[in-house]
Amino acid sequence: xxxxxxxxxxxxxxxxxxxxxxxxxxxxxxxxxxxxxxxxxxxxxxxxxxxxxxxxxxxxxxxxxxxxxxxxxxxxxxxxxxxxxxxxxxxxxxxxxxxxxxxxxxxxxxxxxxxxxxxxxxxxx
Amino acid sequence: xxxxxxxxxxxxxxxxxxxxxxxxxxxxxxxxxxxxxxxxxxxxxxxxxxxxxxxxxxxxxxxxxxxxxxxxxxxxxxxxxxxxxxxxxxxxxxxxxxxxxxxxxxxxxxxxxxxxxxxxxxxxxxxxxxxxxxxxxxxxxxxxxxxxxxxxxxxxxxxxxxxxxxxxxxxxxxxxxxxxxxxxxxxxxxxxxxxxxxxxxxxxxxxxxxxxxxxxxxxxxxxxxxxxxxxxxxxxxxxxxxxxxxxxxxxxxxxxxxxxxxxxxxxxxxxxxxxxxxxxxxxxxxxxxxxxxxxxxxxxxxxxxxxxxxxxxxxxxxxxxxxxxxxxxxxxxxxxxxxxxxxxxxxxxxxxxxxxxxxxxxxxxxxxxxxxxxxxxxxxxxxxxxxxxxxxxxxxxxxxxxxxxxxxxxxxxxxxxxxxxxxxxxxxxxxxxxxxxxxxxxxxxxxxxxxxxxxxxxxxxxxxxxxxxxxxxxxxxxxxxxxxxxxxxxxxxxxxxxxxxxxxxxxxxxxxxxxxxxxxxxxxxxxxxxxxxxxxxxxxxxxxxxxxxxxxxxxxxxxxxxxxxxxxxxxxxxxxxxxxxxxxxxxxxxxxxxxxxxxxxxxxxxxxxxxxxxxxxxxxxxxxxxxxxxxxxxxxxxxxxxxxxxxxxxxxxxxxxxxxxxxxxxxxxxxxxxxxxxxxxxxxxxxxxxxxxxxxxxxxxxxxxxxxxxxxxxxxxxxxxxxxxxxxxxxxxxxxxxxxxxxxxxxxxxxxxxxxxxxxxxxxxxxxxxxxxxxxxxxxxxxxxxxxxxxxxxxxxxxxxxxxxxxxxxxxxxxxxxxxxxxxxxxxxxxxxxxxxx
Numbered sequence: 001x002x003x004x005x006x007x008x009x010x011x012x013x014x015x016x017x018x019x020x021x022x023x024x025x026x027x028x029x030x031x032x033x034x035x036x037x038x039x040x041x042x043x044x045x046x047x048x049x050x051x052x053x054x055x056x057x058x059x060x061x062x063x064x065x066x067x068x069x070x071x072x073x074x075x076x077x078x079x080x081x082x083x084x085x086x087x088x089x090x091x092x093x094x095x096x097x098x099x100x101x102x103x104x105x106x107x108x109x110x111x112x113x114x115x116x117x118x119x120x121x122x123x124x125x
Numbered sequence: 126x127x128x129x130x131x132x133x134x135x136x137x138x139x140x141x142x143x144x145x146x147x148x149x150x151x152x153x154x155x156x157x158x159x160x161x162x163x164x165x166x167x168x169x170x171x172x173x174x175x176x177x178x179x180x181x182x183x184x185x186x187x188x189x190x191x192x193x194x195x196x197x198x199x200x201x202x203x204x205x206x207x208x209x210x211x212x213x214x215x216x217x218x219x220x221x222x223x224x225x226x227x228x229x230x231x232x233x234x235x236x237x238x239x240x241x242x243x244x245x246x247x248x249x250x251x252x253x254x255x256x257x258x259x260x261x262x263x264x265x266x267x268x269x270x271x272x273x274x275x276x277x278x279x280x281x282x283x284x285x286x287x288x289x290x291x292x293x294x295x296x297x298x299x300x301x302x303x304x305x306x307x308x309x310x311x312x313x314x315x316x317x318x319x320x321x322x323x324x325x326x327x328x329x330x331x332x333x334x335x336x337x338x339x340x341x342x343x344x345x346x347x348x349x350x351x352x353x354x355x356x357x358x359x360x361x362x363x364x365x366x367x368x369x370x371x372x373x374x375x376x377x378x379x380x381x382x383x384x385x386x387x388x389x390x391x392x393x394x395x396x397x398x399x400x401x402x403x404x405x406x407x408x409x410x411x412x413x414x415x416x417x418x419x420x421x422x423x424x425x426x427x428x429x430x431x432x433x434x435x436x437x438x439x440x441x442x443x444x445x446x447x448x449x450x451x452x453x454x455x456x457x458x459x460x461x462x463x464x465x466x467x468x469x470x471x472x473x474x475x476x477x478x479x480x481x482x483x484x485x486x487x488x489x490x491x492x493x494x495x496x497x498x499x500x501x502x503x504x505x506x507x508x509x510x511x512x513x514x515x516x517x518x519x520x521x522x523x524x525x526x527x528x529x530x531x532x533x534x535x536x537x538x539x540x541x542x543x544x545x546x547x548x549x550x551x552x553x554x555x556x557x558x559x560x561x562x563x564x565x566x567x568x569x570x571x572x573x574x575x576x577x578x579x580x581x582x583x584x585x586x587x588x589x590x591x592x593x594x595x596x597x598x599x600x601x602x603x604x605x606x607x608x609x610x611x612x613x614x615x616x617x618x619x620x621x622x623x624x625x626x627x628x629x630x631x632x633x634x635x636x637x638x639x640x641x642x643x644x645x646x647x648x649x650x651x652x653x654x655x656x657x658x659x660x661x662x663x664x665x666x667x668x669x670x671x672x673x674x675x676x677x678x679x680x681x682x683x684x685x686x687x688x689x690x691x692x693x694x695x696x697x698x699x700x701x702x703x704x705x706x707x708x709x710x711x712x713x714x715x716x717x718x719x720x721x722x723x724x725x726x727x728x729x730x731x732x733x734x735x736x737x738x739x740x741x742x743x744x745x746x747x748x749x750x751x752x753x754x755x756x757x758x759x760x761x762x763x764x765x766x767x768x769x770x771x772x773x774x775x776x777x778x779x780x781x782x783x784x785x786x787x788x789x790x791x792x793x794x795x796x797x798x799x800x801x802x803x804x805x806x807x808x809x810x811x812x813x814x815x816x817x818x819x820x821x822x823x824x825x826x827x828x829x830x831x832x833x834x835x836x837x838x839x840x841x842x843x844x845x846x847x848x849x850x851x852x853x854x855x856x857x858x859x860x861x862x863x864x865x866x867x868x869x870x871x872x873x874x875x876x877x878x879x880x881x882x883x884x885x886x887x888x889x890x891x892x893x894x895x896x897x898x899x900x901x902x903x904x905x906x907x908x909x910x911x912x913x914x915x916x917x918x919x920x921x922x923x924x925x926x927x928x929x930x931x932x933x934x935x936x937x938x939x940x941x942x943x944x945x946x947x948x949x950x951x952x953x954x955x956x957x958x959x960x961x962x963x
Contacts, residue, residue: 004947022939022940023940027933027939027940028939029674029934030675031638031649031650031675031676032674032675034934034939035937035939036939037938037940037943040946042938042945042947045939048649050638050650051649060947064689064962065947065962066689066690066691066947067691067937067945067947068691071679071682071683071687071691071738072652072679073651073656073675073676073678073679074649075617075648075649075650075651075652075655076617076648076649076650076651077616077651078616078648079648081649082651084651084652086679087679087687087689089652091652
């Protein structure tokens with residue numbers, strides 16, 4: 001199952017090669033997330049309205065390899081924006097993907113940009 | 126660099142390493158530990174928990190990485206087979222040789238298997254290692270498949286034997302305990318307390334056979350029974366031997382170390398054996414002609430050996446080792462401390478016994494009546510910590526010592542306060558932590574809460590028996606420092622649930638951000654406070670979970686129960702468990718059409734598993750068209766009201782339990798509460814609906830209903846307690862409205878009624894005053910609030926499927942109609958299930 005994780009490599013803003021137009025801003029809940037399909041990938045995208053920021057990460061939770069993070073609740077842990085997995089409440093930083101309440105592998109994160117009414121996710125491959 | 130070799134990686138062997146690496150001088154030593162078991166040291170004291178969760182990792186003392194991180198070389202699965210004392214080397218079973226400067230023997234003990242004829246037969250086990258437990262589980266599973274009413278016996282009614290009895294219960298076999306002595310736990314209990322324990326254990330389904338000497342084990346290849354006398358036979362399909370332990374001293378004997386006549390390596394008060402470079406600690410060490418089978422003395426021995434090797438030779442073992450113990454056996458408190466069986470020449474005993482409640486308390490008081498010498502508690506050991514401290518520290522006892530064990534009539538404690546303990550009082554005996562250490566950890570700022578105290582002092586990490594006292598001490602110390610002890614909901618609010626309830630009610634908030642911006646700590650919320658505020662707003666504003674769905678808990682957000690692989694299960698409401706054949710057929714047709722795994726739930730409803738997010742609205746459209754509505758199985762809200770068939774059909778029924786159950790289920794459906802709520806209605810005292818195992822339960826009696834409240838199953842089963850007797854339907858509803866609303870207003874987040882009720886100051890008497898006599902003058906408000914919730918009920922699934930905006934969330938992808946392509950199902954018994962996790 002762990003090979004799923006190989007599919008997801010964090011992308012940094014400076015080495016984005018593809019900006020994928022995912023969906024419209026209004027398709028995402030305020031202070032919540034939804035899942036975007038890009039080729040064979042599932043990407044969780046969050047509209048962190050309280051911070052006026054958008055985040056994207058792999059949809060698969062590295063704990064049990066299920067495609068669920070987009071359905072998780074977002075919030076912050078001492079100021080660090082995070083998402084909590086709906087299955088076992090494992091929490092991950094939305095900034096760098098780090099597991100905040102355990103020692104699971106970090107999740108891959110992706111840059112997001114908003115142009116007009118549209119949400120774009122950046123990939124480096 | 127000097128080499129230390131530790132032989133044995135059990136609890137005490139591990140503790141030696143842990144204590145050693147914490148020493149300043151530890152860098153001059155290299156520790157190598159050998160364990161013959163395949164895994165690193167684990168907590169044998171809590172071994173029976175393995176039957177509940179089969180999680181070996183959870184029992185680990187420390188993960189394998191801990192050893193590496195601390196420079197300890199751990200070699201598991203390799204037994205030390207020989208010691209050469211002249212060369213100072215050891216040889217392992219794999220024929221590898223290692224040299225040592227110091228050798229620490231921590232080989233522990235092995236179960237004693239009496240030489241009974243037939244003991245080698247299949248189905249006979251010992252109870253010591255995780256491998257033993259795995260063997261039992263596999264055998265029990267096989268047995269049950271062939272014979273659903275299979276029986277298993279435990280040979281030995283001591284402490285470990287009763288633990289094994291719990292294991293038999295957990296495995297679902299009929300449990301029997303066979304003891305040679307005329308009483309249970311002969312080492313810890315006197316005859317009367319042992320009798321009380323026996324009655325209690327029998328009441329929960331254990332069969333106890335005392336004064337039985339087993340002559341032989343019957344059966345050809347595998348065990349079929351035990352023979353005690355010529356005509357005295359017990360048919361059993363499995364046997365667990367727990368007849369005591371024997372020190373594992375074969376290695377010591379072979380290399381000529383001095384051992385005791387009945388086994389065990391002789392040590393002095395420095396834990397040194399007859400060889401000055403070899404130490405022995407734990408259950409292998411024979412100290413003062415005794416083997417100590419408890420964890421606390423073993424840890425003390427580890428500490429002494431560490432200090433001796435490091436060079437602090439003043440640190441020696443005390444002469445008198447405290448053998449007090451408190452444990453929960455099969456859910457029953459049992460404790461003994463000091464001298465449990467005191468000879469009459471030394472003092473007087475005060476005994477309180479109440480067999481109707483399975484209670485026994487005995488304290489032994491000195492002849493002058495001034496000090497406590499020991500005692501025994503069965504059934505309720507909540508006062509053990511205080512009594513134990515009074516005994517250990519020779520504290521003064523009340524003039525009328527009987528107060529220490531008599532049930533308090535006025536709620537006042539005979540003990541005074543935890544803060545009265547002297548600083549040197551040892552609160553945690555497993556880790557030797559004193560009251561002074563706990564208080565100073567807080568006073569000098571190292572810890573600010575119970576978790577912090579546990580982390581920096583290690584108090585409570587052994588058997589865990591002292592945890593309530595550690596919590597009391599922590600709270601009292603914080604209070605004395607002027608630090609308010611808050612039960613705030615999370616880092617985002619300085620309020621508890623009850624405070625937030627009032628704030629939202631008074632201010633009339635309807636959005637999470639309003640509450641957070643006006644009353645929060647400046648953060649952005651989290652998975653604790655968001656669903657809590659959502660639940661409060663639903664209760665106060667009579668809303669459904671469709672409001673502000675991004676703050677709803679995982680399950681409420683999608684109005685379904687998320688399952689292992691991220692798919693959902695669907696449970697329509699079937700009030701009182703009554704369903705027409707047509708509706709039953711409809712459920713079957715819908716499940717078949719969508720290929721859903723179908724099962725009857727524990728709450729006698731029908732659960733349809735394996736629905737994807739995209740399928741949920743389609744399934745619900747069909748369910749609703751057949752007259753179903755949401756069952757709220759996903760919510761912290763009313764689940765079912767289970768009913769027996771009652772006087773409608775049953776020849777014993779006293780009242781119409783189904784009709785009343787349906788009325789109650791429909792009354793309270795959809796209401797959001799601190800936790801789930803279950804109800805039950807039985808038509809007579811035979812209690813077929815198991816109403817007393819529910820948050821509220823009704824039993825029909827002559828002249829009306831008996832109303833019970835605060836029961837639950839789960840990890841800590843509790844019977845509901847009687848709130849009112851012989852009341853009519855209308856009064857039941859009036860009291861229940863008040864009770865539930867009072868609970869919803871005042872409980873902590875995720876607190877079931879049982880836990881809430883248990884912590885309610887003033888107990889049941891207070892509850893009756895509030896609910897029945899309206900002592901607080903709030904009954905009218907409570908009823909009005911409940912009435913609003915009842916009148917405003919709306920099925921949230923009907924609401925959702927009729928609103929296109931709400932429907933948008935039921936799609937796996939925001940940019941595609943496709944389903945999650947990661948899902949894999951495998952066939953199982955003509956249905957399907959998610960592929961197992963690794």
